[in-house]
């Protein structure tokens with residue numbers, strides 16, 4: 026996974042750190058929380074809480090009080106909050122009703138553009154693959170998050186982590202089966218149509 030490590034100057038071997046961490050936690054399960062904090066602070070170079078993340082966390086807190094999931098997001102450009110969102114799955118039948126996606130949708134609708142390059146996403150929880158992908162498509166280059174995927178797993182919100190893991194498997198081994206169905210001969214090909222458009 027691509028991660029922004031502009032702020033760090035040291036080399037961080039995530040695989041090695043993870044294996045050491047899992048070994049230690051395996052022996053001393055009660056130390057898990059302490060090691061998580063150490064890992065965050067010393068290996069991931071934690072950035073201090075700022076006003077935008079405070080707002081994202083406040084949105085998440087309010088959303089839980091409102092019967093929803095603990096996720097809030099603030100989309101920022103040039104030190105200004107442009108759009109916000111919370112997880113709305115408790116109110117709408119829409120799996121895309123995630124905090125970050127709704128913030129992106131609102132900003133794009135307001136600004137009438139699909140291009141959000143130069144924007145930073147502040148998310149109270151580490152984004153799921155769907156929201157992360159939307160950020161890629163929108164050209165967002167930086168995400169700051171508060172609670173990690175692991176923190177979400179601990180409170181029973183483990184789906185995002187499972188999907189990330191599934192997507193790393195070869196297509197044939199994923200939980201979601203994907204089978205190609207080629208065009209018939211003579212059928213109009215939308216890809217070709219696109220290629221030949223004028």
Ligand SMILES: [Zn+2]
Nearest residue numbers: 123153155156
């Ligand atoms: Zn999401």
